[in-house]
Amino acid sequence: MEPHTGAAIRVTVNAAEWPDAPETVMASGRVTAVEPARPGSETHTITLDCGSAGCRSLMVVPPDEPAGTAARPPALAATPGNPLTAARVLALADSGRLGGTPG
Incomplete structure (x- = not known):
């Protein structure tokens, strides 16, 4: 993340994927709330609320x-203009349709 993004004031996670997520975390001397995302939220994501920085x-x-498969999804997700959700990117990686072998 860019240095000017600011500190996260809240983190949301998919409760189905992280049922044991803590309620708070400590980072850089600050306590940050960790909350379950709304039902139906995108899987395989963590959202950082950085206040006025968005x-x-x-x-x-x-x-x-698998390590060989794990590197491809972040590269695709970071491509400017990528319209795919994290879940869709990971599904493509698992199917081998990101230019590698299936996981």
Whole structure:
């Protein structure tokens, strides 16, 4: 993230994917709230609310994703103009349609 983004004041996670997520985390001497995302929220993402600097969505590659496959989704997600959701990018990676072998 850019240095001018500011500190996250709230983090939201998909409760189905992270049922044991803490209610708060400590970062840079600040306590930040961790809240469940609304039902139907996008899977495989963590959202950082940086107050007046806006929100940032981060794609999370599952830890069991093979290393050879895990590098491709972030590269595609970071492509300017990419319209795909994190879940769709990961599904393409699992199917081998991102130019590699399936996971």
